[in-house]
Amino acid sequence: MSRNIEPLVKPVIPPFPLDDSLYYLESEEIAFFRRQTNIQDEVALKTHIIDIQKEAYKVAPYACIRSFDFLHPNLSKLHVYDHILKRGAEGAILLDIGSCLGADVRKAVEDGFPAHNIIASDIKEAFSELGRKLFKASSEPGCFIPGDVFDPAFLSISRPASSVPEGAMPDIQTLQSLNDLRGRVGVIHASKLFHLFDEEKQLQLARALGGLLSCEPGSIICGTHAIALTSEKGIVRHTVLGVDITYFCHSPESWDCLWDGVVFEKGQVKVETRTSTIDMGGIPFRLLHWSVTRL
Numbered sequence: 001m002s003r004n005i006e007p008l009v010k011p012v013i014p015p016f017p018l019d020d021s022l023y024y025l026e027s028e029e030i031a032f033f034r035r036q037t038n039i040q041d042e043v044a045l046k047t048h049i050i051d052i053q054k055e056a057y058k059v060a061p062y063a064c065i066r067s068f069d070f071l072h073p074n075l076s077k078l079h080v081y082d083h084i085l086k087r088g089a090e091g092a093i094l095l096d097i098g099s100c101l102g103a104d105v106r107k108a109v110e111d112g113f114p115a116h117n118i119i120a121s122d123i124k125e126a127f128s129e130l131g132r133k134l135f136k137a138s139s140e141p142g143c144f145i146p147g148d149v150f151d152p153a154f155l156s157i158s159r160p161a162s163s164v165p166e167g168a169m170p171d172i173q174t175l176q177s178l179n180d181l182r183g184r185v186g187v188i189h190a191s192k193l194f195h196l197f198d199e200e201k202q203l204q205l206a207r208a209l210g211g212l213l214s215c216e217p218g219s220i221i222c223g224t225h226a227i228a229l230t231s232e233k234g235i236v237r238h239t240v241l242g243v244d245i246t247y248f249c250h251s252p253e254s255w256d257c258l259w260d261g262v263v264f265e266k267g268q269v270k271v272e273t274r275t276s277t278i279d280m281g282g283i284p285f286r287l288l289h290w291s292v293t294r295l
Contacts, residue, residue, distance in 0.1 A: 016061075016066065016243065018053065018054065018057060018066060019066070022066070022067050022068055023046060023049070023050065023068050024068065025068075025071060025072075026072075029071065029072060029073070030042065030045070032073070032107060032110070033045055033049070033071075035110070036106060036110075036135045036136070036137075037134075037135060037136045038136065039136075048134075049068075049071065049134070052101075052130060052133055052134045053065060053068065055130060055133070056070070056101065056126075056127070056130050059124055059126045059127075060124050060126075060127075063243060063245075064100065069192070070100045070101050070103065071103060072103065073103045073104050073107040074104055074189075074191035074192065074223065074224050075096070075104040075107065075108060075189050075191065075222075076104070076107045076108070076111065078223075078224070078289055078291065079272070079274060079289060079291070080220060080222055080272070080291045080293075083218070083220065083293075084108070084113070084187050084189075084220065084222070085108075085111055085112055085113055087186050087218060087219075087220070088108070088112065088117065088187070089112070089114075090186075091114075091117065091186075092117065092185075092186025092187050092214070092219070093117050093118075093119065093169075093172070093181070093185045093186050093187070094108065094113055094117060094118045094119070094142075094186070094187040094188075094189065095119045095121065095178070095181070095185045095187070095188045095189070095212065096118070096119070096120045096121065096189045096190075097121055097122075097149065097188065097189065097190045097193060097209065098121075098122055098191070098192070098193035099120035099121060099127070099131075099144070100127055100131075101127055101130055101131040101134050102120055102127070102131035102134075102135070102141070102144075104189060104191070105120050105141050105142065106135055106137075106141055108141075109141040109142075115141040115142050116142060116172075117142065117172075118141050118142030118143075119142055119143055119144075119145060119172055119175070119178075119181075120140065120141075120142065120143070120144045120145070121144070121145045121146065121147060121149075121178065122146060123146065123147065123148050123149075124146065125146035127144075127146075128140065128144040128146070131144075142172065143175070145175055145176070145178065147177070147178065149205055149208065150201065150204065150205070153177060153179075154177050154178060154179070155177070155178045155179060155208045155209075155212075156208060156211075157204065157207045157208050157211060158179075158182050158208070158211030159211060160183075160211060160213060160215070160263070160264050160265075160268070161182065161183030161211070161213065161214060161215040162215055163183075163215060164183070164214075164215065164216075165182065165183045165184055169184060178212060181212050182211050182212055183211070183212070183213070183214060183215060184212070184214060185212045185213055185214060185219070186213075186214050186218075186219045186220070187222075188209050188212060188213060188220070188221040188222070189221075189222055189223055190205075190209065190221070190222075190223040190225075191223040191224045191225065192223075192224060192225055192226075193223065193225065194206075194223070194225045194250075195225040195227075195247050195248070195249060196247070197248070198248050199233075199248050202248065202250070202258075203258065203262070206258060206259065206263045207262075207263050209221055210263040210264060213294060214294070216294065217294055217295055218293065218294065219293070219294040220291055220292065220293045221259075221291070221292045222290060222291040222292070224287050224288060224289050224290070225287070225288055225290075226247065226249055226285050226286065226287060226288070227249045227250055227251060227252065227255070227275070227286050227287070227288040228249040228250070228251050228286070231251050231253070232251055233248075233249060233250045233251045234248070234249065235247070235248055235249075236248075236249050238285075250288075252275065252288060255271070255273060255288060255290060256271045256273065259271050259292045260292075263292075264292075264294075267295070268294065268295060269292050269293060269294055269295060270292075270293045270295055271290070271291070271292050271293075272290065272291045272293070273288055273289065273290045273291075274288075274290075275287065275288055275289070276289065
C-alpha cells in the first residue's frame with residue numbers, strides 16, 4: 001500500500017546517536033504518562049520511555065523520535081481543543097494523520113473523546129505495537145490504519161463534500177483505506193506533518209484531507225507545523241542537533257489562501273492561525289497553530 005514518499009525534511013539517519021539529555025517532559029505531560037502507564041516513579045518512567053524510543057528509532061530513525069518530540073501531545077494544546085471535544089460528544093469521527101505512537105489520541109480519549117470514533121494513521125505499521133508498549137495498553141484507542149497518504153489507493157484527492165454521503169458509515173474497525181471516509185470525518189488532526197514535504201505535496205495532502213472532511217458546519221481540520229520566519233513562503237535551511245534540514249514553509253497568509261480559495265471554495269471555511277516560536281538546538285523555529293472550520 002505504501003510508496004514510501006521521500007520527505008523533504010530528511011529523517012535522522014544513523015550514525016547520529018540517541019542522546020538521553022534530550023529527554024524532557026513538562027509536569028502535565030509527566031502526570032499524563034503516569035496515568036497512562038501506571039508507572040509512578042519518575043526515574044522508572046523515563047527508563048521505560050527511553051527503552052521504547054530505542055525500539056522506535058530502529059523502525060523509524062526520525063528527528064521527532066531522537067528528540068523525544070513524539071511524546072508531546074499537540075492536539076490538546078490547540079486553541080480549538082474544547083470545540084473538538086464538543087464535536088466528539090456529538091458523535092464526530094476523529095482522524096489523526098501522522099499519529100506516530102499515539103500520544104494525541106490517547107490524550108483525547110482521556111479528555112472525553114469517544115474511543116470508538118477515533119482513527120489513527122501513520123505510514124509505519126510498527127507504530128501501532130510500539131504505541132501499545134509505550135502506554136502499556138492491550139489495545140488501540142479506536143483503531144490504527146497504516147498507509148501512505150500519497151498513495152491514491154489509500155488516500156486520493158476528491159472534491160470537498162457538499163452533502164452528507166449516502167449509505168451507512170463504514171465500520172472503522174475494518175477500514176483498509178481512508179478513501180472510504182470521504183465526507184464523513186468531523187475532526188482531522190495533522191500536526192508536524194505538512195512541513196515534511198515540498199509545496200506540491202503539501203497541496204496534494206491538503207486537497208486529500210479536505211475531501212475527507214464532513215460538510216457539517218463545525219467540522220474541522222487542524223494542527224501545527226513549522227512556517228517561515230519571514231512573511232513570505234519558501235525554502236528554509238537549518239542545522240539542528242547535527243542534522244541538516246531543508247523544508248518548505250508556508251507563511252500564515254499563504255496557508256490561509258491555500259485552504260480558503262484553493263482546497264475549499266472561497267467562503268466555505270474559516271481559517272484561524274496563531275504563531276509561536278520554539279528553540280531546537282539553538283535554532284528558532286516558528287510554529288503555526290492552525291484550524292480550518294467548515295461554515
